[in-house]
Amino acid sequence: MDRNTEGTTAYQPRIHIFSITFSPTTQSPSPPNLAFEYEDTILFSDPSGTPISGLDPTTVLKFRGYPDIPAATFTGNGFGGNGPGGTRVSIDPEGLVLDSRGGFWISDEYGPYIYHFTSKGRMNIAIRPTPAFIPLRNGTQSFASNNPPVYNPDQVPVPEIPTSGRSNNQGFEGLSYDPEKKALYTLLQSATIQDGGTAGTTRRHARLLKYDLSHRHGRAPRLVGEYVVRLPVFNDPTETKNPRTAAQSEILALGDGRFLLLARDSGFGRGQDETESVYRHIDVFSLASATNILGAYDGHNGSVSPAGVLKPDITAAETCSFLDINISSELAKFGLLNGGTDNDALGLLNEKWEGLALVPVEGHRGEYWLFASSDNDFITQEGYQNFGRDAFADSSGFNLLNQMLVFRVSIK
Template sequence: MKHLYRTASLGVALALFTALTPALADGTAGGASFVNKGLVGVGRIPAGQRDKFGETFGSGSGMAMDPAGWTHDVTGYKGSLWLLPDRGYNVAGTADYRPRLNTIGIEFAPVAPGAAPAAGQEQTGVKATLADTMLLTDDKGVNATGLDPLSDVRAASGDMPMLPAATNGKLALDNEAIVRLPDGSMFISDEYGPNIYRFSAEGRLLSATQPPAALVPMRKGTPNFSSDNPGAGAAEPDPKDPETGRQNNQGLEGMALTPDGKFLIAVLQSATRQDGGDSPSTRQNTRALVYDASDPAHLKLAHEYVVPLPVFTDAKGKTKVAAQSEIVALSDTAFLMLARDSGNGQGVKGDTSFYRRINIVDLAGATDIAGAFDTADKPLAPKGVLAPSVTPARLAPFIDINDSAELGRFGLHNGAPNDHDNLSEKWEAMSVVSVLDPKLPDDYFLFVGNDNDFLTQDGFQVGASYKADDGANVDTMFLVYQVTLPGLGRK
């Protein structure tokens, strides 16, 4: 079957991606072109799956493939990945859900790019099996919690900065992205801080990194890490939104280690409050923090850049900003970034998504703002208007997750009917692994996973059963693309 590859390149003249977002015309970055060969596999984990603690398995907010165990033979590929859920089922407020990490066994039989799967096998190319679940604890070995931290703060001590704490005294985590290191330890980013945490291979907190002060949520002049999702019986924060710092539920959503292992890149989901993050239409200018990771216990901010999030027009003709949900580092100056709209897809009332795309972000040529706008009283984009002295990163479109033709080959769609085969709302996890073909040394499988918000009709968490509203029963899903990423494997 004839298949038109999608190619995105970096490094030539700027063009307009939309009226508000700078993008790149066809060209190269260091002579390299990035190619999307298309969707080659789909798989599901049932919505009612329970983990080893007997609780609903649920969401994929962050993902990390295990490249060391990835193998290929005549039957296909085998390996494993780590899937990070966020703070648990929290439609009616947060609960004392124990943060955890799931290990997933993968068997993958891809179709050729552009080919159609066999009838009845459209969504069975990825066989994902829950292999293990590990709880995450604080530095004292006490279980962490998904509860909203409201106004509680654990004071800084030693090398540990101040940390969000729930009313029960536990470390409050809303996990969003994961990076596994060769020794098994891991970096995990969160919404509440928004912080970067380093855990041991056994899940115990080792160290924490607080972002620049401009990102720390402040209410009435005091750090306050609430996301305005109080637990049962708890009062809402006052005021509901931070006055400066990260907006509620818009923390360090994307994080990735560069291929050479030297830098850790973390991206805020959307602009800080003082930079236009107080409105869905002006929250475009978010920040990428680039840390020197040579000493994992003590990350050092090396660079900071403005990343202009993509914009789209919604059903009412209004211009909205697509917040970012995950990144994959291609180098210390380029990364893939998944951005999406909200409120549309299986499990929610809206059926048709207007924006779910993976773009390539190029930091080369962008202004390094580290130290220049790192306090809350120095906004870089008041009311969303970027300071003229700052050159933002550039974007190039790469993969349209909503592509009807691609989805159709696998029995999926975007939009009505809002059924089991309509893509769910939140796609928030990405990771790459080699295709292991010596003839295609720069080809990778890009795994993309959803956060299903633990929506099931057979739910159980924190000692209680539940049923999601409106009969929602949303599987955890994987979409796998074959892509060419030149230079990614060379360190």
């Protein structure tokens, strides 16, 4: 995660490694039965070994053999303090896939790009998608997401919203790997600008890309598929125009072209003005009947759903509802709440749910533990930044803990 409520910083993206102890129980109400213990951290650097930042991009950096990489030029130390300034690669990391050699595939919102990092955290592959995904302003590529840095809140792109490509903060949110097909899949959080991405009521048709990793053991990814995923909708009680799109936050490949899809509303949860969420689901979609549109709408203004209306010659992936995270009776078994009058209640669910993982249930074929995780968006009163040099307290006044829910599910 690259930013907090104060603005973007030169925070160096990283992988945290934890050991997890899970003790399933039938006791109700149950005490917490999932424990984390910190083990290690892997910091991300660019192909030259220079640390990467989370600052909103203002330019690009060029490395031999790579596409233009989004980057930010900053003053001081990049956190609002004194320093020499500089220019660093910028990523907003979202999805994570581990490879067989100890490295990592990371999906990014800024580009939107996909990056591969070695086990030591150095970037060695960068995947730039087709022009339809690249944000344009004034006719040229512009990777800013309108998230100014903490030291310059007036750093706003013009225009604020791109004229085509991924919308602000709606890049490659979901990332998953299918070992049977040796394929990497990534999904936009919601529709591109030209596909209706300018409004919550029209941004339903998100694009999914499929990369073949079988060539040279994954070192030469090949784009072989592009599909439309129709995201769920819900009625937002705080808005006058409905229904609204439930933007997705994660995907997880199940095989045979099937995926889990974590889709949700936004702005509802602990520390928000409204605490009760309307829609937090883990749904399912299938590519079995979906149209492969690769090469058909990949230009800068190529549109699959002008103003949010899907073109009649395109069949979107079939999506169906599966699991509702917000069921109060289930949450109550663990002392948890979806909404409430006490906005600082420890059991209130966080707003952002963005991670999925499956683990087989030992001795039960076809059954799995499904882990769904949230992040705290750096919302804390007891934090540190810049490698512990500076104390940090979020202006909201809240302390949000990372949260994780575990479900037992059957998947055929």
